[in-house]
Amino acid sequence: xxxxxxxALFTEIADxxxxxxxxxxxxxxxxxxxxxxxxxRRASVAGTSVLxxxxxxxxxxxxxxxRLGSGPPAGRPAAPRQFNPLVPYLSFGWLPAGNRLLxxxxxxxxxxxxxxxxxxARNPWNLIVYAAGQCHPTRPARELKCSTAAxxxxxxxxxxxxxxxxxxxxxxAGPAPISGLPPALQHRRARASRGKADSYLLWQYARGGxxxxxxxxxxxxxxxxxxxxxxxxxxxxxxNHVRYGAATPPLVFPAQxxxxxxxxxxxxxxYQPDGRLLRASRFALTTGTPDLGxxxxxxxxxxxxxxxxxxxxxxxxxxxxxxxxxxxxxxVVVTNPVSGTLPNESLCAANADGLALQIALQGAHPPISxxxxxxxxxxxxxxxxxNWTTKPIG
Amino acid sequence: xxxxxDAEYTEYVAARLPSLRRLAGVLCGDWQRAxxxxxxxxxALYVHWGRVQAATHPDAYARAVLVxxxxxxxxxxxxxxxxxxxxxxxxxxxxVDQDAVLDLRAAxxxxxxxxxxxxxxxxxxxxxxxxxxxxxxxxxxxxxxxxAKALEAVRRALGPAHPATPGGQPPxxxxxxxxxxxxxxx
Numbered sequence: 001x002x003x004x005x006x007x008a009l010f011t012e013i014a015d016x017x018x019x020x021x022x023x024x025x026x027x028x029x030x031x032x033x034x035x036x037x038x039x040x041r042r043a044s045v046a047g048t049s050v051l052x053x054x055x056x057x058x059x060x061x062x063x064x065x066x067r068l069g070s071g072p073p074a075g076r077p078a079a080p081r082q083f084n085p086l087v088p089y090l091s092f093g094w095l096p097a098g099n100r101l102l103x104x105x106x107x108x109x110x111x112x113x114x115x116x117x118x119x120x121a122r123n124p125w126n127l128i129v130y131a132a133g134q135c136h137p138t139r140p141a142r143e144l145k146c147s148t149a150a151x152x153x154x155x156x157x158x159x160x161x162x163x164x165x166x167x168x169x170x171x172x173a174g175p176a177p178i179s180g181l182p183p184a185l186q187h188r189r190a191r192a193s194r195g196k197a198d199s200y201l202l203w204q205y206a207r208g209g210x211x212x213x214x215x216x217x218x219x220x221x222x223x224x225x226x227x228x229x230x231x232x233x234x235x236x237x238x239x240n241h242v243r244y245g246a247a248t249p250p251l252v253f254p255a256q257x258x259x260x261x262x263x264x265x266x267x268x269x270x271y272q273p274d275g276r277l278l279r280a281s282r283f284a285l286t287t288g289t290p291d292l293g294x295x296x297x298x299x300x301x302x303x304x305x306x307x308x309x310x311x312x313x314x315x316x317x318x319x320x321x322x323x324x325x326x327x328x329x330x331x332v333v334v335t336n337p338v339s340g341t342l343p344n345e346s347l348c349a350a351n352a353d354g355l356a357l358q359i360a361l362q363g364a365h366p367p368i369s370x371x372x373x374x375x376x377x378x379x380x381x382x383x384x385x386x387n388w389t390t391k392p393i394g
Numbered sequence: 395x396x397x398x399x400d401a402e403y404t405e406y407v408a409a410r411l412p413s414l415r416r417l418a419g420v421l422c423g424d425w426q427r428a429x430x431x432x433x434x435x436x437x438a439l440y441v442h443w444g445r446v447q448a449a450t451h452p453d454a455y456a457r458a459v460l461v462x463x464x465x466x467x468x469x470x471x472x473x474x475x476x477x478x479x480x481x482x483x484x485x486x487x488x489x490v491d492q493d494a495v496l497d498l499r500a501a502x503x504x505x506x507x508x509x510x511x512x513x514x515x516x517x518x519x520x521x522x523x524x525x526x527x528x529x530x531x532x533x534x535x536x537x538x539x540x541x542a543k544a545l546e547a548v549r550r551a552l553g554p555a556h557p558a559t560p561g562g563q564p565p566x567x568x569x570x571x572x573x574x575x576x577x578x579x580x
Binding site for chain 2: 003005006007009010011013014016017018021022023024027028029031032033035039077
């Protein structure tokens with residue numbers, strides 16, 4: 001064995017470099033920033049670390065989380081602690097023929113994609129990816145529980161092993177029984193769940209982070225065994241081709257907010273593919289933890305607004321017919337609908353520069369009213385995608 | 395990190411990405427793992443961007459970060475559990491006797507991470523003993539002994555009858571095997 005042979009081997013390996021790289025500089029920057037933030041946080045809480053350590057030890061003893069099987073490679077990247085709602089993290093690399101991306105949903109703790117034949121399809125594919133620490137497997141019940149600050153989330157009962165997904169262990173699962181239900185309801189739920197024990201595919205996509213693919217079989221009825229098996233095969237293939245943190249079409253907004261309080265930021269986004277872009281269709285602002293639960297994928301915060309903006313051609317009779325007024329030359333309807341215990345404000349514009357727009361908020365003391373948001377803080381960018389922005393807060 | 399520093403970082407790593415990726419590929423022998431390694435390296439470079447800028451030779455610093463990430467990763471329990479000693483990298487077919495090349499590749503693949511890194515630094519990066527020692531964080535004497543041990547291990551794996559040049563018969567001992575927690579791993 002001589003040095004030249006080793007040199008030749010290394011050169012040959014280097015020359016065999018595939019053109020397509022999965023390295024993502026932007027992702028490295030995001031992770032680097034997150035690591036720096038954690039370091040700063042650790043430094044700032046160093047004084048209380050003894051107490052914190054004791055608390056963690058006690059918690060670990062009390063909770064004692066059990067890992068389902070061995071985890072993913074420790075040397076692989078860890079799952080993000082949080083997602084950036086403005087930067088899509090997920091994309092499908094493969095979908096069954098006739099299926100396409102229908103919509104996406106991004107929040108700090110969880111991101112999701114929906115795929116199917118069309119938005120009205122009853123049984124779409126639903127891919128849900130949780131940030132690190134959002135999911136907790138429990139061995140005795142063989143369950144995986146995932147929840148976020150405002151969402152109860154997914155509770156799945158593991159039914160068996162599935163083929164590995166991108167080298168990670170995977171499991172088939174179904175809806176978990178809900179404890180505490182009256183026997184009659186429990187029985188009804190069990191009957192409804194029959195045959196759906198393998199309607200979820202679960203895997204740990206990165207260290208500390210779980211992903212779930214909800215199969216169309218979760219809501220379908222009257223499927224043959226062969227059809228279910230075909231769905232399962234497709235599920236494994238879809239999961240194996242999911243791309244995390246890779247480049248996707250940019251997420252763009254057809255409107256831009258200006259002059260907002262400095263702490264306001266976009267907390268959650270629901271988007272749809274629009275040509276070669278991903279267009280934000282609804283989004284909510286936040287300054288902290290959402291406290292109003294979920295509504296169709298968004299997490300709301302008291303006294304902060306949420307927006308719905310789509311091309312006006314999508315809708316008919318978008319706004320109430322009475323009580324309209326003119327703001328900045330646009331006809332809008334401001335209402336105070338009654339729901340729940342908190343006061344509501346809502347502004348609706350059926351056609352503002354070709355956009356149908358709704359601004360809503362819930363809370364007794366909003367710093368900025370919906371009328372002021374529309375009149376003083378919102379810049380509409382029209383229907384031409386070339387004018388849309390990736391920065392919803394200017 | 396300020397916007398301008400972000401831009402500087404992006405410009406720097408974008409320019410060095412191909413060379414870092416090739417080095418990672420040679421170290422890992424597997425391009426998917428190489429991409430993971432480069433991704434981890436870029437994150438580390440972002441975190442330590444101040445040191446990269448302050449370094450006399452930023453490229454050498456980046457290379458050192460990558461090599462240390464590689465050694466660190468290979469120490470992890472999972473890699474030791476599932477490492478396939480006979481795994482063949484996904485590269486184009488060799489022009490010469492493929493069996494011989496694959497045997498050599500397999501023999502190098504099962505080397506402990508530090509020994510493999512030593513060979514790569516010496517024979518791929520063409521670093522001298524002192525430079526390799528600096529990157530590996532050890533003495534020049536250790537680099538020399540690691541190099542000798544690595545070459546000896548490869549010779550042993552290929553067997554005494556293995557030809558010095560491609561074109562001979564593959565040795566029976568170098569068939570693909572799985573070594574859970576393989577001997578010699580760090």
